[in-house]
Amino acid sequence: MSSSIAIIGTGLAGLSAAQALVNAGQTVQLFEKSRGSGGRMASRRSDGGTLDLGAQYFTARDRRFLETVxxxxxxxxxxxxxxNLYSFSAGQLSYSPDEQTRWVGTPRMSSITRALLGALPVQFTCRISEVFRGTRHWQLQDTDGENHGPFSQVIIATPAPQASALLAAAPKLAGAAASVAMEPTWAVAMGFSVPLDTPVEACFVQDSPLSWLARNRSKPGRNGAQDTWVLHASSAWSREHLDLPKEQVIEELHGAFAEMIGCAVPAPISSLAHRWLYARPVSSHEWGVLADADLGLYACGDWCLSGRVEGAWLSGQEAARRLLAHLQ
Structure with missing residues (x-):
């Protein structure tokens, strides 16, 4: 069997690397523990329509990423x-427009990663638990005990704590990944049969269990019979209530939402909650990628740079660049 490049994770970083490698004539094989691609850019179908529970939007500051967008x-x-952007602080809700250009996938955030994935070979619902090297090539083992390989190179494009465990063959890389602290976020979506009487379409929130909220129908391409809102809890509240039952998370964040939105908020007719255990890195880094080119082992992700969507794409590009440079 001819060897190829294994990429673990089909979030934006992994797919960014995959696209760059395929464009350079390389063969890749992707592995994804979930049922679909996207990572924190994944979307969820609900009674209230398709919802972006993770990344809400993204910005483009780097020239290369802006051209791509x-x-x-x-x-x-x-x-x-x-x-219509607002802010909530010290008990006050205020209109807070800015000049920032914000982008969203259409008609859902996961549209981007689905398009990038295209027809690339991928194994979904395959959680890789170990990456180990044979005499010449890499092998992967999944949680069902099955082996995958051989691979000449491996790119690990998962959150830092998960990457650290898969980098055991390169202790220095594993240590660097283990040093990255990541914050959790509880996300809640709730739909209302009658539109809420508020001009707010998005809001940055302080001094509350919430940190962010967005009106789903304000985003391009989003339609639905319900007036659906996505709420993100603050990192501090999420850490403190990490193991709270989902029903209670919905109840508490519904209460926080009702207190700050400035209009009557009835009980939702639909609701769901999702816990992002590794939502974002606590601080930014300037690694770009973690790499041991001699071993053929790389790790990339938003946590290698800014923690933003742009950082994930740039990190994947850098992983591909470093890998290709070593092959030349």
Whole structure:
């Protein structure tokens, strides 16, 4: 069997690396523990329509990423989102417009990663538990005990705590990944039969269990019979209530939402909660990628840079660049 490059994780970092490698003529095989691609850019179907429970939007500051986003826009994968933006602080809700250009996938955030995945070979619902090296090549073992390989190179594109466990063959890389602290976030979506009487479409929240909220229908391409909102709890509240039952998380965040939104908020007719255990890194880094080119082992992700969507894409590009440079 001819060897290829294994990529563990089909979030934006892994797919960014995969696209760059395939464009350079390399063969890749992707592995994903979930049923679909996207990682924290994944979307969820609900009674209230399709919801973005993870990344709410993204910005483009790096020239290379901005050029890429413009290409995505021309293909219909993304669109600009200019919501009525508010802020809530010290008990006050205030209109807070800014000049920031915000992008969202259309008609859902996962549209981007689905388009990037395309027809690339991927094994879903396959959780890789070990990455080990034979005499010449890498082998992967999943939690069902099955082996996958051989692979000449491996790119690990998972959150830092998960990457650390898979980097055992490169202790220095494993140690670097283990040093990255990541914050959790509880996300709640709730739908209402009658639109809430508020001009708010997005809001940054302080001094509350919440940190962010967005009106789903304000985003391009989002339709639904319900007025659906996505709420993100603050990292501090999420840490403190990490193991709270989902029903109670929904109840408490519904109460916090009702207190700050400035209008009557009835009981939702639909609701769901999702816990992002590794939502974002506590601080940014400048690694770009963790790499042992001699071993053929790489780790990438938003945690290698800014923690933003842009950082995930740039980190995947850097992983591919370093790998290709070593092959030349």
């Amino acid at each position: 413009r290409r995505w826009n021309s293909r219909g994968w993304v669109a600009e989102w200019a919501p």
